[in-house]
Amino acid sequence: MAAPEVRSTLERNECVRRYTASMPNDAFARLVDRVAGNARSGAPWAEELLYHWVDTERSDTKRTVLLQEMVRSSFLGCPFECLTRLAAVPETNVSSLSAELLVMAGPAGEQALIRALPRIRGYQLSLAIGALRDGSVPLDADLLSEYIRHPNRFVRHTTLGLLGRRGDSTCTPHLLEALARPDRSTWESALLALGVVGDARAVDAILNRLRTHAARKSGLETPFVELELNFLGQHAHERPDAFATAREIVVSTWAKRNEEETYWITRFLPQVAPHAREPLQPPTTEAVATLKAQMIEHQRRGARIVA
Known part of the structure; x- marks a missing residue:
């Protein structure tokens, strides 16, 4: 046996000898570090x-x-x-x-x-x-759909985040199902995921959400109007009728929007702000890309888990 092989065998035997189930945790950590060093050096x-x-x-x-x-x-x-x-x-x-x-x-x-x-x-x-x-x-949205319905809200939240990060438009029906749930962490996670991977099939459901949320005075912890307008802006070319309705909703509830929302709307989706020029034009390709990038960032940070 060559000398390096002898040394390697001796080292292995010594590491095996030192290990006991009852050894202190710090001693075990040092032993693991020693064995890992041998592994990185190529010891089989x-x-x-x-x-x-x-x-x-x-x-x-x-x-x-x-x-x-x-x-x-x-x-x-x-x-x-x-x-x-x-x-x-x-x-x-x-x-x-x-x-x-x-x-x-x-x-x-x-x-x-x-x-x-x-x-x-x-x-x-x-x-x-x-x-x-x-x-x-590739993710199988049908396989994961049972976890969207899971009784544990952390499981639902994580699954929706996964679909938003790695899914595609085939996930839209499952995300719409989650959007209809009553608990906020689930439907907010679904809203974020739809903003990244959802297609125009979700427009009507998002528009209904916008009607509900825009009618309320906004707070710092309820950025839903922005998220919903973002989605509708992304799909304005496919559903100009829904985009026009979104503008009517925003104009009629403008006094209820907080400063952050009015700033975001006038900068990123000025078509729906009061006094916007007519006729209503959908966002440009570049503007849609910006909206999608914003939603990806929102989705990366995730929805808040609340009871």
Whole structure:
């Protein structure tokens, strides 16, 4: 056996010898760092040892140390069966890091996580769905639709955020269903997602929302008039009739708009402001692109979770 191979074997044996289930957390963290260093140097046994430990360790603190190192060093060879099991563990760090590793592993890992979603419960389910935001596999909106209806509002919120980030216009019917729900965090998330990926099928529902919200005096925490006008402005070429109705609504309720709203309207959608020139013209292509970029930024920041 060549000298480097001898040293590598001796190092492996020493790391295995040092590990015990009862060792202090700080000592374990140092040992993980040592093994990870060997893995980064190309030792073939080192990554496998980390995967073995994360599969057999029962301490959430130690599993977190292992998973953090695997994420940090992009060690992506851990068996998917192990990671999907850990993604369902009721400990936030363990579940979220495991889901992140599955998505980092590429399409196969992402599909494994999607298949595992029915076995994940509660807040851990929202973490797993949230991890999919950074994936690349085409989303099946029909498959995810059950999570839009989930009893946990965090799961609904996260699913709608995922569709807004990675969905397309085929998501519109599911987003419209969520828009009709009574709880604000769900319909606001749906409104944001529609503003990014929704198509003109949502115009009438958004116009009805605008009628309701514009009739009320605006507050700093209710920017819905802006969001709804943004969507209607994006689709003004397809539905000029709805855009004209939106202008009538804005003009008739102008006194109820706060300073932020009047500034936004006059700068980004001046066609619907009072005293706008006739005939009513839809936004230019450049203006529509600006509206879409604004909605993407709103969607990135997300809806507020409220009871």
